[in-house]
Amino acid sequence: MRGRPLRDYLLGLWSVAALVYLFIPIAIVAAFSFNDPAGRFNLEWAGFTLDHWKDPFGVEGLGTAFRNSITIAAISTTLAVLLGTFMALALVRYRFTGRSAADFFVFLPLATPEVVLGAALLGLFITMGLATGFTTIVIAHTMFNVAYVVVTIKARLQGMDTHLEEAAADLGANEWATFRKVTLPLIAPGVAAAALLAFALSIDDFVITNFTAGQTSTFPLFIYGAARQGVPPQVNVLATLLLVVVLGLMALNLVLQRRRAQADATATAPVRAVAHPGVAQ
Amino acid sequence: MSRESFESALERLLAERRHNRRRFVGRAGSAAFATSALGAFLSACGGAEGEGGGEESEERAATVNHPKEEFDEVVFSNWPLYIDKKVLRDFRAETGARVKYIEDINDNQEFFGKVRQPLQQDRGIGRDLVALTDWMAGRWIRLDYVEPLDKKNIPNERNLTDNLRNVSFDRGRRFSLPWQSGMTAIGYDSEQTGGDVTSIEQFFDPKYKGKVTMLADAREAASMVLFMQGKRPDEATIDDILAAIEFIDEKNRDGHIRRFTGNDYTGDLQRGNIAMAQAYSGDVIQLQADKASLKFSIPEEGAILWSDNMMIPQKPRTAYGAEVFMNFVYDPEVAAKIAAYVNYVPPVKGTQEILAKQDAKLAEDPLLFPTAEDVARLSGYPNLSVEEEQQMNEAFEKVAGA
Amino acid sequence: MGLRRRRLLTPYLLLVPGLAWLVVFFLVPALTQLYVSLQDGNFEIGYTFQWNWATYSEAIADYDEQFLRSIRYAGTATLLAFLISFPLAYFIAFKAGRWKNLMLLLIILPFFTSYLMRTVAWQTILSDNAFVTERLRDVGLVAEDGRLLATTNAVVAGITYNFLPFMALPLYVALEKIDRRLIEAATDLYASRWQAFRRVTLPLALPGIFAGTLLTFIPAVGDYINAQLLGTSRQYMIGNVIQSKFLVVTDYPAAAALSFLLMGALLICVFAYARVLGARNLEEAVV
Numbered sequence: 024m025r026g027r028p029l030r031d032y033l034l035g036l037w038s039v040a041a042l043v044y045l046f047i048p049i050a051i052v053a054a055f056s057f058n059d060p061a062g063r064f065n066l067e068w069a070g071f072t073l074d075h076w077k078d079p080f081g082v083e084g085l086g087t088a089f090r091n092s093i094t095i096a097a098i099s100t101t102l103a104v105l106l107g108t109f110m111a112l113a114l115v116r117y118r119f120t121g122r123s124a125a126d127f128f129v130f131l132p133l134a135t136p137e138v139v140l141g142a143a144l145l146g147l148f149i150t151m152g153l154a155t156g157f158t159t160i161v162i163a164h165t166m167f168n169v170a171y172v173v174v175t176i177k178a179r180l181q182g183m184d185t186h187l188e189e190a191a192a193d194l195g196a197n198e199w200a201t202f203r204k205v206t207l208p209l210i211a212p213g214v215a216a217a218a219l220l221a222f223a224l225s226i227d228d229f230v231i232t233n234f235t236a237g238q239t240s241t242f243p244l245f246i247y248g249a250a251r252q253g254v255p256p257q258v259n260v261l262a263t264l265l266l267v268v269v270l271g272l273m274a275l276n277l278v279l280q281r282r283r284a285q286a287d288a289t290a291t292a293p294v295r296a297v298a299h300p301g302v303a304q
Numbered sequence: 305m306s307r308e309s310f311e312s313a314l315e316r317l318l319a320e321r322r323h324n325r326r327r328f329v330g331r332a333g334s335a336a337f338a339t340s341a342l343g344a345f346l347s348a349c350g351g352a353e354g355e356g357g358g359e360e361s362e363e364r365a366a367t368v369n370h371p372k373e374e375f376d377e378v379v380f381s382n383w384p385l386y387i388d389k390k391v392l393r394d395f396r397a398e399t400g401a402r403v404k405y406i407e408d409i410n411d412n413q414e415f416f417g418k419v420r421q422p423l424q425q426d427r428g429i430g431r432d433l434v435a436l437t438d439w440m441a442g443r444w445i446r447l448d449y450v451e452p453l454d455k456k457n458i459p460n461e462r463n464l465t466d467n468l469r470n471v472s473f474d475r476g477r478r479f480s481l482p483w484q485s486g487m488t489a490i491g492y493d494s495e496q497t498g499g500d501v502t503s504i505e506q507f508f509d510p511k512y513k514g515k516v517t518m519l520a521d522a523r524e525a526a527s528m529v530l531f532m533q534g535k536r537p538d539e540a541t542i543d544d545i546l547a548a549i550e551f552i553d554e555k556n557r558d559g560h561i562r563r564f565t566g567n568d569y570t571g572d573l574q575r576g577n578i579a580m581a582q583a584y585s586g587d588v589i590q591l592q593a594d595k596a597s598l599k600f601s602i603p604e605e606g607a608i609l610w611s612d613n614m615m616i617p618q619k620p621r622t623a624y625g626a627e628v629f630m631n632f633v634y635d636p637e638v639a640a641k642i643a644a645y646v647n648y649v650p651p652v653k654g655t656q657e658i659l660a661k662q663d664a665k666l667a668e669d670p671l672l673f674p675t676a677e678d679v680a681r682l683s684g685y686p687n688l689s690v691e692e693e694q695q696m697n698e699a700f701e702k703v704a705g706a
Numbered sequence: 707m708g709l710r711r712r713r714l715l716t717p718y719l720l721l722v723p724g725l726a727w728l729v730v731f732f733l734v735p736a737l738t739q740l741y742v743s744l745q746d747g748n749f750e751i752g753y754t755f756q757w758n759w760a761t762y763s764e765a766i767a768d769y770d771e772q773f774l775r776s777i778r779y780a781g782t783a784t785l786l787a788f789l790i791s792f793p794l795a796y797f798i799a800f801k802a803g804r805w806k807n808l809m810l811l812l813i814i815l816p817f818f819t820s821y822l823m824r825t826v827a828w829q830t831i832l833s834d835n836a837f838v839t840e841r842l843r844d845v846g847l848v849a850e851d852g853r854l855l856a857t858t859n860a861v862v863a864g865i866t867y868n869f870l871p872f873m874a875l876p877l878y879v880a881l882e883k884i885d886r887r888l889i890e891a892a893t894d895l896y897a898s899r900w901q902a903f904r905r906v907t908l909p910l911a912l913p914g915i916f917a918g919t920l921l922t923f924i925p926a927v928g929d930y931i932n933a934q935l936l937g938t939s940r941q942y943m944i945g946n947v948i949q950s951k952f953l954v955v956t957d958y959p960a961a962a963a964l965s966f967l968l969m970g971a972l973l974i975c976v977f978a979y980a981r982v983l984g985a986r987n988l989e990e991a992v993v
Contacts, residue, residue, distance in 0.1 A: 037793045045812070045816050048816070052824070066830070117716065122717075131969070135965065139962065140735070147735045166728065169727060178917040246820050247822060248407055249385070276807075277808065514853075702768075705772075
């Protein structure tokens, strides 16, 4: 009993250190958003300025590229999570012919180099007569995101016991109701993690997007193009801004959650006794 | 980019008047399959292709006629940060047409990889103008992927500087016009080198071991060594080039060359990680703003003068519009505006005088306006056949992994 | 009767939409590339299908060094990522309480900045004259005329960094669903905390370890940006070769062949790995 605080303390320290490590380059990116270089290259510290923050969309094309990236990420994540969650459920919860083949197949996009995926997709779109642009980027992103979503949610589902779902079935719930009221809440953390991962992957993708983008611009494409002649500090501003906004939303969510939990604690006490399973309804 | 169904593409293929026999066989072959899905894949991969007809392009160039027509938009694919956007607005004010300016060319090969399939299938790529570097421009011309220029629509073409008029890949400039030129030579930190760098020999001086970078481009890297060995790159044979690559391999193995870079030598130069880099003139001018000790010199052995060339890809929406735009940027006033912004070598005569009135210092900069002496030491890239090019790239790839 | 048929159909219904998407947008293009890999020629004279298996044997012979190097780098990076992430994931799953979601978000947040910018930031941090490098020289970990950038260590460090979330998140997901009562039961039965960890927690976390390792290792092997920005030509991985073959040398058959060889090698690794873990996975069925 006495050793526990120390072990926990060390674990906590390690975790904080790991997170700090993750954020070191981010700190540099954020810091350089305040840099004031004389030329076009934002590589060495020259002086502090808030100019870029006052006008983050001042660079032509950057705003459009940024907006495109966010929209594409939102759409492809939603599609991938829908398609992928159902696939994961099928692959873990059911036994059927072709299961191991499907299992194996879902891994393949992860094992293929992006250069090849991108070029192959481009060839396909041309053959289909589909003009490359926004739609084709979404299609491509959904494709690789589905694979990531399936693998992530499978990890959550495997070994998760089915007692609760069986109990629901015993109580007369059909498959859809069981899914909605029991399974879904149980796998929610896994789905949320998968969604977050998919969104980040989509926002950050360069290689495949480069091939399938046509004339549409996305944030990574813009940066790659700009890197050739100097990435403007406004890019750093937007990157930092995105981080701050997401973090802010999260903090808001936490606060709301805690308020709700407090409200629930007082409201549900009498109700719980009545709804306890095993009591005849 | 227009949506073309496979059927309409098929119709155009069969209705085409290009009758170069080998090509027609290739096309007909793929056309016959086209109705099946497999055939679709085959043509996507590029079935058998004939060579670009040399005689045919001559014919087309001689009889080219792009009549005046209404156009409301010109689609131009170019490299990033290669234009002052005000120029586009000026164009709109003057002609009423807008320029859809797409900065999606980051690398010649990469861009080619993106558009080669429609090109091979004889379709348009949704652009009226592209700007590609000499050797890639030569490839497109050879493969007949571009429209000849109707010089009647480009009177300002007479302003083209003399040394760029007759280039080996486009004699008489019938398919292309330079957008901007630049030089590849040595960019260096005069603090680290303790003085000026005037010779390529200094680049390979053992005291700079691990402190120099070369470009990860076979042509650029090999050319630098060729200059040092006393050969002009545009006259070099494939054997000369392979020997040069062997030399680079040696220097790389013993760690003299820190690494092979794309445009990211700028970071190493500015941060002081290296003393010298094989660099582009325009980049160094920009870097000087933040680090005054950085310099660029044309070594006594010579340097490469390259150009990015405007061309009209096949099946544009408006060849006439593209030519009007080319004419517009060959006006010395407009060229001066662009040069002031991008800091590369303008191909338009008369630019220097106009620029002198706006920015005297820039007008004197030999990196924008090389003197006659400099020009004598400049050379274009090596001229290679397709097989030789592949040989060169493969040999270089084993050395530099790129 | 109707219910039974529905039960039988359900997995297929769940599977089909996603599967169809992958078949059309992954399998078909991939097969096309297989076709390309067996072609011969170049884009000017044209490609002809010739069952040219020689491309494959040449590819193996010429690039075995890069293949092995990629597996080494990716393997090291995966191991490092695991060592860093496991305590982190464990802490979040078991000890973090209400900070759980925040910490998870913090793991994935760096991914919202561009890959390129993150790696360029490392160039700044590890540059020859930077603070970190100078201090390491003072301490003697870096030679006087040595450097941190443009070395193998920089490349492996870059890969580890960029794929860390891929390891941490699946680990967390698996650890989080472990029923605490099982661990309590173990300690009630006189197991030490270490024994409980080794014989209850670890085996139950295996699916997460499996997923995390694969999600990290596989893309890491095909990575090329870290080698390009943080390394030299002596660190080039198979991803760089494929990239170059495709875009610079424009030798499409070779590029396609190398890609399939890479996929093949990865699949062998995956199967071997699954075998090793597979035996232990059976224990879960009991729980």
